Amino acid sequence: MGTEQIRRWESGALAHAVSDPFAQGPLPWLRDAEHYFDDGQLVPWYVELGSGQSRSGLIPAPRRTGGSPKTADDVRGQIKGFASAGAVAPGESIDFRVTVNPPQPFGVDIYRIGHYAGDGAAKITTSPRLSGLVQPGPLSAERTVSCHHWWLSWRLQVPSYWSPGAYVAVLTTDDGHRSHVPFTVRDFHPADLLLLLPDVTWQAYNLYPEDGRTGASLYHAWDDGGKLLGEREAAVAVSFDRPYAGAGMPLHVGHAYDFIRWAERFGYDITYANARDLHAGRVxxxxxxxxxxxxxxxxxxxxxxxxxxxxxxxxxxxxxxxxxxxxWQVELAPSVSGEPDRILRCRKRQGPGRPLLWREQGLAxxxxxxxxxxxxxxxxxxxxxxxxxxxxxxxxxxxxxxxxxxxxxxxxxxxxxxxxxxxxxxxxxxxxxxxxxxxxxxxxxxxxxxxxxxxxxxxxxxxxxxxxxxxxxxxxxxxxxxxxxxxxxxxxxxx
Incomplete structure (x- = not known):
């Protein structure tokens, strides 16, 4: 499979979009370029049927100095990044590790997902101008890909007054390439509802880097000719220390965002965490x-x-x-540096041993x-x-x-x-x-x-x-x- 064909796909679409008609879901800061089809008509996603333009104006135009933003890809790696943690509490910090090719300044805009009078998200803060560099290539061992060795690019100190919720860091280079890093601001104060974002499943589907050579998920890997292989040749373990493929957003993320926008519109008392918080007993x-x-x-x-x-x-x-x-039943293990719950393991059908479907273990x-x-x-x-x-x-x-x-x-x-x-x-x-x-x-x-x-x-x-x-x-x-x-x-x- 040639480079040009691979580059056209965003996260997960190459292998999985056919099984999820809703795929990543709309991202409000892409409204200049991203559309959906309704009855054959091309419509900007953020326009509610029968309404006019977005009403509240809470989403400023993303930074752009080189024309319209362009989505980064995993072949050239114009800008890609990941966070040191899937969830962080107000008052704590979260680290971003970012690679930029070619090296150039970049910035980070932080958005919170919500209703926001129909806009779908609001920009919360913006980083200072940052120096971008080309990080070392991903490390791969037995199809487990990790970027844990990347240098720190920016540390975000989350203010104590930030609302819990689903957040996205939008990374944009001076020449207009863009990628994303999702994270959660969690809060365990009492509330009517606790929403748990499925970051474990998101990582299982992550094929980063979707480059025809190195990337691997629990579903797929590449052979030497760039052919996409199936589950029996896929990774047995995947790392959270890497970007998400393509645009940097997980497959299936739109499902969660749809619920969040609706629930916040109607004022439900909700706080936020993720699946690894449930795993670790923090809930x-x-x-x-x-x-x-x-x-x-x-x-x-x-x-x-x-x-x-x-x-x-x-x-x-x-x-x-x-x-x-x-x-599927999975295990979570520490990273090579000892950070807990940064490796996801699921052997699936590879090799001998007990089955890893819950129902096949007598636990339907x-x-x-x-x-x-x-x-x-x-x-x-x-x-x-x-x-x-x-x-x-x-x-x-x-x-x-x-x-x-x-x-x-x-x-x-x-x-x-x-x-x-x-x-x-x-x-x-x-x-x-x-x-x-x-x-x-x-x-x-x-x-x-x-x-x-x-x-x-x-x-x-x-x-x-x-x-x-x-x-x-x-x-x-x-x-x-x-x-x-x-x-x-x-x-x-x-x-």
Whole structure:
């Protein structure tokens, strides 16, 4: 595969976009160049259908001294970077390690994701002018790629007054190339809801560098001729000490951002952390009425599962807004320099040994979720409403058998009669949606809700399309918006 072809792709698109029709999701600071298609019409993503231009003006134009910004790629590495931590608390610092080719000054604009009157994000601060240099090439050992040896480029001291949330550092060179580094500002103060960003799954899909030679994820690697190889030749371990491929944003990140924008628009009391915080035991579930898993969250360590199960069993509700959750079991290990949880390991199907699917170890994901992964959905299908008299569908206008267009997409879950169910006092399936898989076999998706003996509610949407239906232009569904509000209001005990 030639250089020119590889360079056209952004993070994950080369290998995975076909399995996620929502892919990275729109980024508000790219609004001059990024568009989506709606009924064949080219529309800037930030324009809500029927509205005019962005209203609030909270997003200034990104710095640009060399014309319109251009997305950096992994072949030339015009500008690429990563952060020293996935999450940081107000008052702490976070380090950015950045390579710039050719060497030249660059700057960093920090954005916070949110509703912001429809803009989707707001610029919070800007770095001083920084000197960019070409960092050493990535190190690779048995397909594990790491840039832990890069020099420090900029240290951000996070002010104590910053709001917790999902943040993105936008890196821009003087000649107008741009890349991104996502991070979380976490806060464990009591709140109604704790949102957990799925950074473990994001890293599993990261093919950096997507250069036809060096990069590897838990799905793919390259052979000597630049051919993309499959899982049996992929990495067994991947490092968090490296940029994300292409534009620098993880695949599936848009799912989480869609939920954030919607939830902040309606004023839910939310604080933020990430999957590695759950793994490390930093989450005290007694401080929250619910834990929200807003996006594709496929890779779980035993510690993550244990802590989520403890949350449910002590009365904290769980909300899973995607599909294919908790499918692979993984381990997190220290980096070569001893930093905890900087290496993600998952052997998958390589070599002999015990299987690493949770369900193959007698620990079906259905025992926590209420449903579990069935497969990919090659083309979007309608989500078919079931048990329309249930309170989840109240005031949505949905009736039994109604079809919500395009809301079974990407991947799907369903109830498996032969797999164990969780203990529950009541349980219901709220959608039963037929579709055909890539082989033409008729299958179905289901949406699940149950109440645990502790009183906790556990909801699983069973489709990739639920979070985008909350806020994504061209995909938003008033039915899903109202149903999600019904669920969260009950969890938060709103009147």
């Amino acid at each position: 005290d579930p007694s401080r929250y009425r619910g834990l929200v898993f807003p996006g594709h969250d496929e890779y779980w360590s035993p510690q993550m599962r244990r802590h989520a199960t403890l949350a449910r069993d002590t009365g904290t509700s769980l909300v899973f807004l995607s599909a294919n959750t908790m499918y 994901e259905q025992e926590l979720l209420g449903i579990q992964y069935v497969g990919r959905v090659p083309e979007p299908h309608p989500l078919v409403v079931r048990n329309a008299g249930h309170w989840l569908w109240e005031a949505t206008g949905a009736h039994e058998g109604d079809e919500l267009t395009g809301l079974v997409a990407g991947e799907a879950d369903r109830y498996f009669p032969r797999a164990p169910l969780p203990e529950h006092t009541d349980r219901i399936l709220l959608a039963h949606s037929p579709y055909h898989d890539a082989g033409g076999v008729r299958r179905h998706q289901e949406t699940s809700l149950y109440r645990a003996p502790s009183g906790a509610l556990v909801f699983a949407s069973g489709t990739f399309a639920w979070s985008p239906a909350l806020n994504r232009p061209g995909h938003a569904s008033p039915v899903v918006q109202r149903a999600t509000a019904n669920l969260l209001d009950r969890i938060c005990k709103r009147d």
